[in-house]
Amino acid sequence: MALSRALIVALLTATIFPTISMATDFIVGDGKGWTVGFDYQTWAANKVFHVGDKLIFEYSTGEHNVFKVNGTDFRNCTVPAASQGLTSGEDVIVLETPGRKWYLCGVGDHCQNGQKLFVNVLPSETQAPSPSPLSSVLPVTVPRSPSPAPWSSPSSSPVLSKYRWVPRKLIAMFQP
Known part of the structure; x- marks a missing residue:
């Protein structure tokens, strides 16, 4: 009888409560990194982003930067004030809230040449x-x-x- 109760509890736990998962670190562009001439929308299309995941933008310092922008600035490649940009060459952005997120490079015409990323962030799997x-x-x-x-x-x-x-x-x- 005790074994059957333990089995029932285990089955209830496995079917009713979600699996707790760890956050995922995404290196933007995988092996290519953050650069011109890469299709970031195709890269992001087969990925699922959740609150708590990290976007890691890797690039040579001084050649690129990363700006978080709104949808209109993303479409128009409008670069905010330089003080708002990330420039370390290994910029880590933690996705803290669900919703749409837009990022672009503010160097020269890099954004116009496709160096921009849009992701849709889902609620955390551990909520x-x-x-x-x-x-x-x-x-x-x-x-x-x-x-x-x-x-x-x-x-x-x-x-x-x-x-x-x-x-x-x-x-x-x-x-x-």
């Missing part, structure tokens, strides 16, 4: 889990009386009957 499929099936209020739950009988609902074993504390975790 609180969103409601699971169980929450859309289970009732919003849990009966507190000793009377049987409305889904305890297989005849009451074929969908809800297979969830009759879910503990009330677990149900309460998924209520708003």
Whole structure:
């Protein structure tokens, strides 16, 4: 009996709660680094960026820089004040919030020649889990009386009957 309870707990944990993952470090442009003549949109297209991930811009100091800009400045290759640029040659940007992020090189016509990057950052995989499929099936209020739950009988609902074993504390975790 103890083994079957442990198995149930393990299965619940594995299916209801998301996998905790570590942040990913992305070297922008991979082996090419941050340079002119590279298609950064194609590079970013097959990657998924999350809050907590890092963008690492590698380039020869003095040849390039990195500016974080808004969408309009990105489209127009408008370079902000030089004091806002990153110039170390190994600039690390931590993606701290979800949403759209735009970066460009402010040297000469580098941006016009494609040295710019757009990424869409998703919420962290380690943030609180969103409601699971169980929450859309289970009732919003849990009966507190000793009377049987409305889904305890297989005849009451074929969908809800297979969830009759879910503990009330677990149900309460998924209520708003």
